[in-house]
Amino acid sequence: MNKNEKSIVLISEDSALNQRLDSLLGAEPSLVLNQCPATLAQMNGKAQEMAQSTDLIIFRPEADLERDLAALEGIRATGGQARLLALSRGDVSLAQARRLMQAGVAEVVPDTVDDTELGQVVSRLTVGRRLTLAASPEPQGAVIAVAKARGGVGATTLAANLAFALRGPNRRFGKTPPRPVVLVDLDVQFGAVAGFVDLPPNEALFRMALDGIEPDSFFVEQSVAEAPSGLPVLAAPEGFMPLDALRPAQIARLISTLRARFDFVVIDLPQAMVDWLVPVLEAADRLYLACDASVPCVQQARRLIDFYHEANMALPVEVVISQGRKPLFPSRRITEAAKVLEQPLRHWLPSDPKHATEAMDRGRPLAQVARGAALTRAICHLAKDLTTRLACDVQTSRHPDERS
Ligand SMILES: Nc1ncnc2c1ncn2[C@@H]1O[C@H](COP(=O)(O)OP(=O)(O)O)[C@@H](O)[C@H]1O
Numbered sequence: 315m316n317k318n319e320k321s322i323v324l325i326s327e328d329s330a331l332n333q334r335l336d337s338l339l340g341a342e343p344s345l346v347l348n349q350c351p352a353t354l355a356q357m358n359g360k361a362q363e364m365a366q367s368t369d370l371i372i373f374r375p376e377a378d379l380e381r382d383l384a385a386l387e388g389i390r391a392t393g394g395q396a397r398l399l400a401l402s403r404g405d406v407s408l409a410q411a412r413r414l415m416q417a418g419v420a421e422v423v424p425d426t427v428d429d430t431e432l433g434q435v436v437s438r439l440t441v442g443r444r445l446t447l448a449a450s451p452e453p454q455g456a457v458i459a460v461a462k463a464r465g466g467v468g469a470t471t472l473a474a475n476l477a478f479a480l481r482g483p484n485r486r487f488g489k490t491p492p493r494p495v496v497l498v499d500l501d502v503q504f505g506a507v508a509g510f511v512d513l514p515p516n517e518a519l520f521r522m523a524l525d526g527i528e529p530d531s532f533f534v535e536q537s538v539a540e541a542p543s544g545l546p547v548l549a550a551p552e553g554f555m556p557l558d559a560l561r562p563a564q565i566a567r568l569i570s571t572l573r574a575r576f577d578f579v580v581i582d583l584p585q586a587m588v589d590w591l592v593p594v595l596e597a598a599d600r601l602y603l604a605c606d607a608s609v610p611c612v613q614q615a616r617r618l619i620d621f622y623h624e625a626n627m628a629l630p631v632e633v634v635i636s637q638g639r640k641p642l643f644p645s646r647r648i649t650e651a652a653k654v655l656e657q658p659l660r661h662w663l664p665s666d667p668k669h670a671t672e673a674m675d676r677g678r679p680l681a682q683v684a685r686g687a688a689l690t691r692a693i694c695h696l697a698k699d700l701t702t703r704l705a706c707d708v709q710t711s712r713h714p715d716e717r718s
Pocket residue numbers: 462464465466467468469470471472506604636637638663664665666667668670671674689
């Protein structure tokens with residue numbers, strides 16, 4: 315084979331699909347397409363061999379994923395270079411797609427996509443950097459921590475509504491399923507998230523601390539509850555829980571388990587500085603620090619930023635001025651505050667006690683209570699800004715030949 319050619323193996327029992335790919339890719343001079351009319355599991359060890367010598371394996375997942383997942387595990391274990399594309403039936407669920415991707419599949423595409431799009435996916439997966447399957451990491455959701463420089467400034471309001479906004483515009487009843495986002499209340503002593511989302515307090519974190527539980531995917535499955543708004547939430551316990559009952563290793567594991575499952579893990583942090591904040595800060599992609607523009611609050615924010623940076627120098631900490639409207643012309647106080655905090659004050663959440671209280675009392679996100687309100691729009695804007703900037707971070711941190 316010419317070294318510029320890419321080899322593709324199609325593993326599928328569906329003759330219509332095989333014909334479609336043959337006519338789509340067969341005539342392409344830079345591609346060599348081989349077809350295996352079988353399922354991935356039926357290939358036994360052959361698929362593993364292929365992973366060593368092929369650029370791309372396209373396969374049709376079975377209705378029951380378990381056999382595919384077992385076969386994928388075998389392929390991963392060989393450390394082969396091939397990338398994997400699952401060409402599923404149109405009714406594949408988000409949960410099934412995530413499981414396939416966790417097992418090392420680069421993309422899961424429903425066969426309802428048109429030929430142009432399918433061609434683009436194939437060329438994206440056959441050119442550029444090749445993934446080593448053995449090293450292919452689990453999907454890593456972004457971890458967004460929300461802290462506060464003083465109690466009552468509006469951190470939980472921000473965390474709960476930011477988490478909801480990150481789910482995306484179509485949320486529960488739209489065509490596109492909402493982006494998987496989880497809201498976690500680690501303000502375990504004064505946790506108010508449960509009330510904000512109309513769920514009862516949750517004893518899971520208390521049990522985890524008391525029984526020394528390692529929070530694996532089973533624990534997460536059992537502990538995360540769906541709020542009436544549709545948002546998955548891990549709320550704090552009701553009773554008093556000593557802050558140091560949680561171990562840093564448990565929090566580290568909890569976060570890694572959650573981020574394997576959710577695209578965003580939004581964490582409401584306590585004001586206290588405890589040792590298990592370190593794993594949160596190490597894992598976090600962003601920390602929003604809710605603050606007001608008063609001198610004592612800004613000074614406390616400064617101290618906290620220094621504390622956070624001691625744990626993770628690279629963590630972007632962005633101050634959010636809560637309950638204050640961005641002035642058209644910044645006063646001297648604001649200019650001074652920005653200087654002390656060593657950052658421009660980009661994020662402002664206007665004061666809106668009426669809607670903030672109504673949303674809290676009804677246990678609903680602001681977007682469902684007061685869609686057009688300035689406070690709701692400001693939080694949506696923050697969520698958009700976050701997703702855009704995280705995407706930029708990914709682009710700039712990637713190796714140049716990995717960028718498309
Ligand atoms: N932007 C805002 N405008 C007006 N009131 C707000 C705003 N954000 C929060 N609040 C109110 O302030 C109180 C404390 O909010 P909360 O989010 O629980 O603060 P924190 O978590 O920082 O202690 C609540 O009554 C809430 O409704």
